[in-house]
Amino acid sequence: MSTEGDITPEPRLTRKGRATRERIVTTAAGLMFERGVAGTSLEDVQATAGVSSSQIYHYFRDKRALIRAVITCQTDAVLGAQQPLLGRLDSVTALRQWRDLLVGFQRERHYEGGCPIGSLAGELAEVDPEARAALATGFDRWEAAIRAGIQAMRDRGDLPSDANPERLATALLVALQGGLLLTQVRRDTSALEAGLDTVIEHIASMTVR
Amino acid sequence: MSTEGDITPEPRLTRKGRATRERIVTTAAGLMFERGVAGTSLEDVQATAGVSSSQIYHYFRDKRALIRAVITCQTDAVLGAQQPLLGRLDSVTALRQWRDLLVGFQRERHYEGGCPIGSLAGELAEVDPEARAALATGFDRWEAAIRAGIQAMRDRGDLPSDANPERLATALLVALQGGLLLTQVRRDTSALEAGLDTVIEHIASMTVR
């Protein structure tokens, strides 16, 4: 699904090693989502994952390398959680279902945490250039999936030929990110709904017939 | 313009004291914008502002109190920088000028830093409840200003009576925040433009004429 963030020659991992590595990454991802990257010490990760500090440094060169692994892990998780809908956003109905799914996610987690990718972005973009690049890749994958659906609508003739799938997909991702940030701050999904609905309505208003 | 975040009995400050306090806050705001809250130590603030640690603790109970002061400082700065346009967003033309202003700001600062309020939000929302509340207030002030303009358009009859200024204002703020986050990550304003333009076009398409 996605290539590993590390380009290191990566020493071969045994079955057990892979499991430990994955446990470290998912634990770190969870903690960083809850408490932020800066609020998560490696000691926290050790305790929660049940590993020793030498293990973390056995699998990752330093904290930044772990963070990069967390980014790709979260990207996969976020995109995965939206499947299969995200793979078929090729109708206004599908877009509305997707909207409902996203709003539902936020409610489930009591409006906490915002977007797992977006919140990492806010904290890391100016601080770690490699992280920024990884996050950009994550957003690109997300946007590409949305764009594919809208493109299909246009190809099929549901949208006029002068519709711009790229722009519309970007606008949807923008509404999603902004909506999630405001949901997190306000503890209320109305901003997410207003943002997504406005863009989806706009798309609906362009549909032919 | 905005009440002080601190409800402390606040000992009277002398002219010099006020100046020092303000220097600490604006310096901290600048550093935290550049390097993030977690990436800014009080030692950094001391060195940059040219004050000693006792001074910081003379004016603020602890780092969190300083952070809250930074939040209101940035809110004032951000809203102020959008004046006088933000006070008169009562036409599609004004909305488009405002959009251009915002896009211009990002270009000026080389797409770095994102939104001064939004980036604080991403870092603090889950970590400091009081900060979250202060940030929510900041977003509320921002949204209220936008809403006032759209409300004026409706009252004047430029928008149909079933238009929802509240919802539209929220959608604009959402597009702005999402757009700024993606601008920051991608080092490119096209997402900001796509987001704002889509919402503004939607509003334009509703105008009565």
Added chain:
DNA sequence: TACAAAGTGGAGTAACTATTCCATTCTGTC
């Protein structure tokens, strides 16, 4: 089954950071 490589435990370190304390100097007011 032997052995090289991978995995693990855990103590140790050096640096950083928020916060405190106290002595000294400056400001504004009576």
Added chain:
DNA sequence: GACAGAATGGAATAGTTACTCCACTTTGTA
């Protein structure tokens, strides 16, 4: 111009954290 309170300087501290090191155990393979 004297005095109380505000402002400042700077050293000290206690806790945290990323990261290192080395000894020991487990795993996979020839």
